Amino acid sequence: MKTIYLDNNATTQVAPEVLEVMLPYFSTFYGNPSSMHSFGGQVAREIRKAREQVAALLGASPEEIVFTSCGTESDNAAIRAALLAQPDKRHIVTSRVEHPAVRALCAELRSRGYRVTELPVDAEGRLDLEQYKESLTPDTAIVSLMWANNETGVIFPVEKAAEIARARGILFHTDAVQAVGKIPIKMRNNAIDMLALSGHKLHAPKGIGVLYIRKGTKFSPFLIGGHQEGGRRGGTENTPSIIGLGMACELADRNMGTENTRVKQLRDKLEKTILETIPRSRVNGETVNRLPNTSNISFEFIEGESILLMMNEYGICASSGSACTSGSLQPSHVLRAMGVPFTMAHGSIRFSLSVYNTEDEIDFVIEKLPPIIENLRALSPYWTAEVAGACKAV
Amino acid sequence: MWEYTDKVKEHFLNPRNVGEIDNPDGVAEVGSIACGDALKFMFKVDEKGRITDAKFKTFGCASAIASASALTEMIKGMTVEEAERITNQDIAQFLGGLPQEKMHCSVMGREALEAAIANFKGSPTKAADEEIICQCFGITDKEIERAVLENHLTSVEEVTNYTKAGGGCGNCHEAIQGLINKVLGQMVEKPVARPAMSNIKKIRMIEETIDREIRPSLKLDGGDIELIDVIGNRVLVATRGACASCQAANRTLKFFVETKLHELVSSDLVVEEVSQ
Secondary structure (H helix, E strand, O other): OOEEEEEEOOOOOOOHHHHHHHHHHHHOOOOOOOOOOOHHHHHOOOOOOOOHHHHHOOOOOOHEEEOOOOOOHHHHHHHHHHHHHHOOEEEEEEEEOOOOOOOHHHHHHHHHHHHHEEEEEOOOOOHHHHHHHHOOOOEEEEEEEEOEEEOOEEOOOOOHHHHHHHHHEEEEEEOOOOOOOOOOOOOHHHHOOOOEEEEHHHHOOOOOOEEEOOOOOOOOOOOOOOOOOOHHOOOOOOHHHHHHHHHHHHHHHHHHHHHHHHHHEEEEEEEEHHHHHOOOOEEEEOOOOEEEOOOEEEOOOOOOOOOHHHHHOOEEEEEOHHHHHHHOOOOOOOHHHHHOOHHHHOOEEEEEOOOOOOHHHHHHHHHHHHHHHHHHHHOOOOOOOOOOHHHHHH | OOOOOHHHHHHHHOOOOOOOOOOOOOEEEEEOOOOEEEEEEEEEEEEOOOOEEEEEEEEHHHHHHHHHHHHHHOOOOOHHHHOOOOOOHHHHHHHOOHHHHHHHHHHHHHHHHHHHHHHHHHOOOOOOOOOOOEOOOOEHHHHHHHHHHHHOOOOOOOHHHHHOOOOOOOOOHHHHHHHHHHHHHOOOOOOOOOOOHHHHHHHHHHHHHHHHHHHHHHHHHEEEEEEEEEOOOOOEEEEHHHHHOOOHHHHHHHHHHHHHHHHHHOOOEEEOOOOO
């Protein structure tokens, strides 16, 4: 059975070009880039190149790039460093819809005596900048707001928010794991102090991430050890993955246009057709400021895990914000923060595309999904004759 | 991804006995849409007390659907007395086992069966002396004790897997541990005091009140109201149509909706409007 992979916000396939440049660094060129001999030194040269490739995608300088093990490490390192650098400040501003890498960390910091403001979002998943401004205090050490939401794709105005923070002398961090490679980012032109990205969301392997640290930002390392990464992250470099990430960033730069035209068109076709053919379905999150590859759709009166497993029978891969898939018995914190009603929240499905998806794949999903929803609704005690009849009448 | 057995998958993909029975002899609805799974279950009994037909409808995940399908297959041909002895373990075993985190699906099946049999016999389902321990999912002490006893549970996490109790806000973890200790014959600590109405019951009553008492009046003015969430005593609603753009909407909510809810559900409810 062919796999139709529409779960690219979970992880992506490693691009063939990326794998190709990585392979020699597992075998032939296994040297340590810190070594004095040229056998190791030649690897250091490639890492330098990768750093430049990442910096180019972000519109940053190579020395502002720190390689880490994943997005979560980058988020943790950024927030903890900001707090360590300003021991007298005890307040953190973040949002209710952050990824657990930030959200769980902030909860942990709260239990250690920090004050955490979790900004709400509206029904469309948007932030209120006025409310954000009001939340900033002289005691605020750092703001951490995601660039784009992993579940809905909704984009936060982080550049504006960062300017507001800078004007008050407050550090600004963004989890840009979902945004990098999908929308243009120019760190040179904004006021963001730290940014986290993850390799496996943009066709590099798992186990590699980046923390961008703006030049001049006070920083103390999260992993303390050797002098690697300019003393900002100890530990021998994950050389094949760093080199792979460099190539992935170059590809992302090249594919940015495709992402925002062809991928976006496919996403829009998928979304539009689903909404037209399936009654009592709706998009979660605003559709204007949104990643080009993401669509989060709720199907009323049925449960997400069932939908996923039915789609799985056809090789279609997606995600859900339902309780049964969240591992917590409650539906996704993002949908709850947006006030999505219970009847909709449990039946939410996230489709996330990549440049590797084709129109044939989208057509296949468009064909298979309506009967799946219909069959599950036939099982549902809430899908009464009255509801079904009202839908037909529309 | 959950590790489901082939039998679970098979019952999920081809559920048996889906639907409803005209004039059932025993019928029950357990769970709620707020909790993420619900089961409507019914059966028919012949003059000899044998179950001739059973049907269900489920809102829920694959294992919830499979558990309900399994239950209907298991009880057909049984006498009511035989069916009464079915435990959640029997349902799970019939399916070749369920993941630990999904055992509550088999418990929901057993609860529905029990409630339908009680309905058949005309006896009350939940004894009056039961106390709600988990406010989020409306689970009582007796239900938890029974799950602990029948499934040899030893930790709060296991109780959550089997009953959902403790899977929401987590405030009842201490009380659950107390019940485990009690059942295990260890030191008994009295669980903390709690109000009488379960969250599910409260949400249902709020829903009903809005449907019956509030919505028709708003509709006369071209407006509408939708229940978004219930968090503790906070009732989050969104207004629609004329209400959404009406200057007086806030007053409408505060005075009209809240008064109705105080009158008909509980006097501590606070209505809040969320933007939609």
